[in-house]
Amino acid sequence: MKNRIITISREFGSGGRTVGKELSKRLDIPYYDAEIIQMTAAESGMTQEYIRLQDEMTPHANPLVNSFQARDQYGMTLQDHLWQIQRKVIFDLANRSDCIIIGRCADYLLFHLHHCLRVFIHGDFDDRMERILKVYGESAESPKKRLLDKDFRRKAYYEFYTEQxxxxxxxxxxxxxxxxxxxxxxxxxxxxxxxxxxxxxxx
Amino acid sequence: MKNRIITISREFGSGGRTVGKELSKRLDIPYYDAEIIQMTAAESGMTQEYIRLQDEMTPHANPLVNSFQARDQYGMTLQDHLWQIQRKVIFDLANRSDCIIIGRCADYLLFHLHHCLRVFIHGDFDDRMERILKVYGESAESPKKRLLDKDFRRKAYYEFYTEQxxxxxxxxxxxxxxxxxxxxxxxxxxxxxxxxxxxxxxx
Structure with missing residues (x-):
């Protein structure tokens, strides 16, 4: 059976997660973000902390892993393995009921299987910098570097696995x-x- | 005084013009599309037919004109001249009252001068092909070629004059x-x- 799924892709600091969470309350349908990490951890046998570190990280985005696990020479990397488990988790969640899924290429994975509303939330650089300082607080890295790094990772991850x-x-x-x-x-x-x-x- | 302006950029065949026209009735504010051509014609002394042919055409998109009027050697091309007149027309219209303006880089021109809602309407290739056949009918060129040509022109025009x-x-x-x-x-x-x-x- 096809369910109705809202997939939310988002630039870092744009509030896409907040939009998803509030929308979930308003529409009374589940919202999946951290749950995907928990379920991927349970399926893979790895800790949630480790999965969180690898979350939305491509083989190419981690040069250290890549130098030991060159994809072409040795086959699947750890990230490829996690991608496959996470993909299954997303398919399972989408099959359960109507829901909202944040990031993780869900738009690409579910588009042909369910009735998807594919959403992208973005924002101007200054608005997003202000927001991450408010929501996540200061850190050793400048807000600009945090934004650029996170967007770069999400973009690389999406494009590596979807070819879109x-x-x-x-x-x-x-x-x-x-x-x-x-x-x-x-x-x-x-x-x-x-x-x-x-x-x-x-x- | 700042007015409230809706600028609608659109892929060819996406129905962006229809959205603008219907929205204009719904909100009871003027909608400018063909009027921009009429006013540019009146200001430039050229015919509306000629302006329509040049509409949203960059110096680079017309190789014949370019070969006689190489921009770097001879200064402003005819399109540059029309761009300047049209820009003034758009500023004048936006200063009159709240309104809707279709295409012609109005989002870029008016963003810092008025309260703009900058809209982009797009669509999947097949949906747009179906729509142009329904709205504009058959022509000697395939719908695919018509779509690609028109989008290419709009994109080139926008990027040439806005550098965005x-x-x-x-x-x-x-x-x-x-x-x-x-x-x-x-x-x-x-x-x-x-x-x-x-x-x-x-x-």
Whole structure:
């Protein structure tokens, strides 16, 4: 049976996770983010802390692992293995019920299997820097470096495993600038699309 | 005084013009598309037919003109001249009242001058091919070639004069896939953003 799934891809600091969480309360459907890490940990036998470190990390994004586990010479890397487990976790969650899934290429994985509303949340650099300082606090790295690093990882991960371009409009149904529209308005827009399409087969 | 402007950039065949036209009725604000051609014609002394042919055409997109009017050697090309007149027309229209402006780099031109909601409407290739056949009918060129040519021209024009990437999320507040969401729903979403922000200074 096809379920209705909202997949949320997001630039770091854009509030995409908050949008997903609040939308989940508003629509009364589950929201999966940390749960994906817990389930991947349980399936793989690795700790959640380790999975979190590897989360949305491609083989290419980790030069140290790559130097010991060159993909072409030795076959699957550890990240490839985790990707396969996580993919199965995402398929299982999507099969359970309507839900919201944050990141992890869920848009690409589920598009042809379920009725997906593929969302991308982004924001201007300054808005996002302000937001990560407010939400995550100061750290040794500058907010600019944190943003650039995280976006680079997410982009590399997405593009490595999907062979599609991260943030390319053609892979999404709606892209929202949370800085100019505001987080609350992003939630309102997505909730209204969900409710408008309750009777429809496809979003 | 700052006005509230909706700028709509659009892939060919995505129905962006229809969205703008219907939104204009719904919000009771003017919508400018063909009027920009008429006004540019009046200011430049050229015919509307000629302006239409040159519309959203960069110096680089017309090799014949370029061979006689090489930009670097002879200064401003005819398209540069039309760009300057059209830019003034767009500034004048935006200064008159709240309005909707289709294409022509209005998002870039007006962003810092008015309260802009910068919209990009796009669609899957097959949906757009189907739509141009329905709206514009058959022609000697295949729908695929017509789509690719027109998008190429719009992209080249936008990027030449703005030095920004056409269709890059960071230049827009909202990007909508009219194929998956439907034209009517795109209009609903934009109307609700307009009405939600009636009291706000910035969209």
């Amino acid at each position: 371009k991260w943030g390319d409009p053609k892979n999404y149904d709606i892209m929202l600038n949370s800085g100019s529209l505001g987080i609350d308005q992003c939630i309102d827009i997505l909730a209204s699309i969900w409710n408008n399409n309750k009777e429809a087969d496809e979003i | 990437k056409w269709g890059d999320p960071k230049n827009y507040d909202i990007m909508l896939n009219s194929g998956s969401l439907g034209i009517d729903q795109c209009i609903d979403i934009l109307a609700s953003i307009w009405n939600n922000n009636k009291e706000a200074d910035e969209i």
